Amino acid sequence: MKTKTLKNKNTVMLITLGIVAVVLVLLAIIGNMRKGGKGTEPVVEVISVEKGDVRQEIEASGNVESEWKKTFYSPVNATIENMTVEAGDSVEAGQKLIAFNVDNLEADNQKAELTARTGKLELEDAQEQANQAASKVAEAKADIPKLEKQIENKKNKLSDLRQQIAETQKNAQAQVQEEVESAYQAAVLAAETKYQEEMDTYNNVTKPEYDKELEALKQKINEGKGTETDKEDYRHLLDNPPKVPELEEVNPADFQMTGTGMADTSALEAEMENVSSELAALQSELASKEALAQSETTGLTDAAKEKIRISNNLTELETKNLQELLEEGRKGIEAEFSGVISDTKVSQGATVTQGMELFTLQSMDDVCVDASISKYDFDKVKEGQKATVKLGDKKYNGTIEKVNRIAVPNEKGAPTIGVVVHIDNPDDGIFIGVEAKVSIQAAEVKNVPILPVEAVNIGKDGSFCYVVEDGVIKKKEIETGVTSDAFVEIKSGLKDGEQVLTDIGNHSEGDKVKAQETKTDK
Incomplete structure (x- = not known):
């Protein structure tokens, strides 16, 4: 056991x-x-630094908007007899949109005093303006001296007309004054003549006859031959001697200017009014030329476009005379370019007044996406960069037209930068106001050293990689460039062919390992 x-x-x-x-x-x-130990090193996956292409794309979203809009105003006081469109309708250039009832237009407009000259400025689209801006600026600069000379001539003409009117009035007053003086002298002479004639009659006829009659009665009474009647006649004659003529005084106040002494200068005043209107038109044209000559951009800003549109509408309203208004009423409103109707203010049967807003027409040929990008991407986006615009199931080519210089908070309060992306190839699939996705081609480099993004590490001091050199893991500081979703441009720190760990795993710097190459799709 x-x-x-x-x-x-x-x-x-x-x-x-x-x-x-x-x-x-x-x-x-x-x-x-x-x-x-020899022959027992762990195997690690590495990827060699190779040359390739990297494209950096920035995603954004925004709403489709029209770059060219025009608000139409009523040219007349009338009733809308027929309106063929409403908000959201597409129209073609030349299509009649509104017809006016002009039965009472002529009578209504007789009260208006429209004397300005006719004029209409036709604007080309933004692309044409950009291409022609330089020549227009040069033309404006060349026209300014001519306009200044014309304005100076008009001012001199006005001064001459004012002087002519003043001299005409002065001469008229002098003539009236001379006529008054002549009348006064004639009246004085007539009074003196009359006085002399009356004195001659008094001295030669009236007084002698009186004295003779009085002496006869006195003698008759003294001789005792006088009757009671003779005595009464004698006393009557004594009490009522003939009146001595007096010189009639001519009052100068009776010969003051009874009229205004104003000459007829209506022709001169009419000519001066015409010259004033021409001067105002020249000054307005000069101001426009000077503003254009001072512009430094090759295209029109949104504010400049809006200013010209408003100026165009105001000019159309202010320069139409009565006949032109009637013609405008008969012509109605036509679409000046193809587009879509938005923001209608009236409907068929409405009574409109001159200058009243009717509707807005937005072009479908010049459209863009008003998008927003993160504050972290603004330095990567530049004007002129290409982009892809996705609208529904369709894609369009785009170009960065504008990058805003002021950040605005989004609905979550995060600051964003506005970006305007012009759609280069619009078609019938474009809808104003809908959301679109934008992919901006921010940067691109070709045939440069690249690595997959997972092989690049980021520390507090910058970017770095782990490489295998002589069978040992080493850490290398690197400088990166353009980055896409998959690859990173290596600007410095690594050379072509160097073996970089995609994942260091449980290993540490200084460990001996055996590199195993892994291929990637560049």
């Missing part, structure tokens, strides 16, 4: 020692592998 028990114990001990020995061998093998 004791011998069997001892044998069993020895067997167990031998088995246990065998197991321990195997474990020790395995631990030694594993330790040797971790310590980089």
